[in-house]
């Protein structure tokens with residue numbers, strides 16, 4: 001397996017359809033999952049034109065006049081979709097020196113205010129309770145107008161659809177690496193086969209296809225006066241099951257923290273590859289056997305090149321609980337972290353502990369909490385002070 005650093009593996013996904021190479025690929029994936037929690041994939045099947053049709057538009061999108069970007073502000077959206085200006089978000093109490101557009105699978109609103117009022121009057125909720133506040137996260141995008149950015153919506157949609165398919169295909173490989181039947185996790189994605197029967201601890205609940213989230217990111221070169229170089233501070237991804245990150249061009253900056261030594265190593269752009277990593281829910285569901293590896297971005301210096309990137313966060317059903325997700329993960333996998341800890345590899349865990357708090361066991365609860373905490377102004381406008389205070393805990 002090719003390695004650009006001592007530690008981040010590069011997997012060639014074309015090996016999945018090569019009978020002579022498949023088992024080697026699964027072996028590499030096993031090691032990438034359990035040893036590093038970060039990997040690159042090449043020959044992933046997403047056409048170059050699907051990628052470039054979207055990535056070519058990013059400089060123009062971010063160069064739109066300020067008033068056009070402001071018209072797409074997240075404040076307009078109870079779904080936390082839209083534009084956030086430069087350095088509006090913070091990580092670890094420090095400003096992130098980037099601007100961003102949050103987009104998602106284009107879906108209609110399902111949140112049901114009328115039902116919420118009915119429920120308050122103790123009337124019977126429908127089978128799926130759309131009066132729960134977290135359903136309000138689900139809803140449509142704010143699109144730039146066709147006249148300011150022609151072809152954007154089409155290019156975005158093509159990219160989204162290709163990444164969704166890639167993510168589902170990759171999840172099938174993970175199932176193989178976990179030695180569980182291919183398709184076990186299809187249930188999460190509304191793709192379940194009609195003859196699916198839970199055979200272990202899995203839930204028999206059905207779910208709506210989830211909403212995937214994507215960020216379009218721009219890290220401009222810092223000014224000579226900026227005191228900080230934090231593009232985005234050290235974090236674990238909290239938006240989804242898996243992340244597929246496309247780094248555009250050549251600008252470096254992404255760094256990954258090795259789980260055991262805590263050392264930071266660079267994860268530079270590799271042409272036509274995606275970086276894959278795992279979200280908090282994956283770490284919680286595998287009881288830490290697969291880590292949500294910590295990473296950060298160093299902003300380009302004053303003479304550096306602007307950095308653009310697109311993470312795709314594969315969604316999970318909002319009404320699914322972490323406990324239910326755990327029911328799909330084989331005991332042999334969940335035991336791995338415990339065994340490593342018994343053998344002295346401490347690596348104590350912080351944020352997965354959040355999932356042990358029953359208040360956030362439903363994924364919608366932890367998602368709403370995350371969005372409200374990172375965009376309090378949007379939270380206050382659409383959800384009100386009491387809700388913001390509740391999730392601030």
Ligand SMILES: O=C(O)CCC(=O)C(=O)O
Pocket residue numbers: 215217232237245247254295296297309310311
């Ligand atoms: O811009 C990047 O390369 C990484 C961004 C990232 O980690 C995130 O937004 O979660």
Ligand SMILES: [Fe+2]
Pocket residue numbers: 235236237295311
């Ligand atoms: Fe991230």
